[in-house]
Amino acid sequence: MRTKVLPPLMEEQQSRRMLRAVAQSDGKTINVLRRAALSRAQGHGTYHALRQVGVLHKEHSRETPPKPRANGKKRKEERRYTVQAKIKFTHPFHRFWYTFVVPHAKEIEAGEYGRFFEELEVSLDRFVSFTFEELSNALIKRAFESGDPVAEEGTYWDRHNEFDLLAKTRSDRMIIGECKWKGHKVCKSLVSKLKSKCERSGLKPDYYALFSRSGFSKELQSCNDPTILCFELGDFEKLLA
Known part of the structure; x- marks a missing residue:
């Protein structure tokens, strides 16, 4: 079986930041980009590189947009709201990896597992949910x-x-x-x-x-x-x- 070649972006810091942000947030695109400190352009490129290798995918909103008013203007509360897709991991293992392992990677490599297990105990139920x-x-x-x-x-x-x-x-x-x-x-x-x-x-x-x-x-x-x-x-x- 051929192994997929990961694009260069996978090795960059912004790619890792996006993966951590997806693991930590509700997945809505704007929240992921904020948490990862990425611009729209950076986020778009990073997401598509990670989607290409099968790590991430998007679940699009099924919300029905509000009907326009007679004068064509949006209501005040509608002006501040944008329908957002959610960015999700394609495989649950990747969410586990970027939730629990990556934050403590250096400690784990050094044989120190204390903080990893502490985080696992505190956050496992949220992960499993x-x-x-x-x-x-x-x-x-x-x-x-x-x-x-x-x-x-x-x-x-x-x-x-x-x-x-x-x-x-x-x-x-x-x-x-x-x-x-x-x-x-x-x-x-x-x-x-x-x-x-x-x-x-x-x-x-x-x-x-x-x-x-x-x-x-x-x-x-x-x-x-x-x-x-x-x-x-x-x-x-x-x-x-």
Whole structure:
């Protein structure tokens, strides 16, 4: 198998700064560039070099732009807002590497692992939560594949809110999802919060999908609402089949 040759930019400081920024930020393009201290031109070139070798990719926003006013002018709050794509690692390993290993590379090379393990203990749950979201997207596809397959998936963000999951099926049914990688059970109040967020963002989902590491409250488990879908850790075993 041929090994990809990395472009010279991979060895430059601005490339490393971008990779660290993607690991540390929410991934929105403008936030990545700010954290990496890169201009638009530098950021554009650096991103495309890293995309070329398969390290980074972009997830584009699915937000519907606001309808223009009769006079053609934007509202005050709209003038300060720009729809942003998110820059993401193509493989989870790269996010792990630039989150935990690169910041302590010199210490690790010297055989000193103390600070690496300290950071790992503090930030591992946050790191795993991103992977949990990605697996939740895969699980919702599996859940709907036999009846009404998912045709569109991913996270969703707009000027008001961010959602861990927004999927649409072939028949245009919408699924909004929330992923909780926490040490306590998810309660029904989360559904109320999710519905409020949807209303503010103008979304009208057919289903609310909840994914929980620690399970669900008795109230939520006994809920007979067919629009609420609950997935526990055991359900993720289906992805291994």
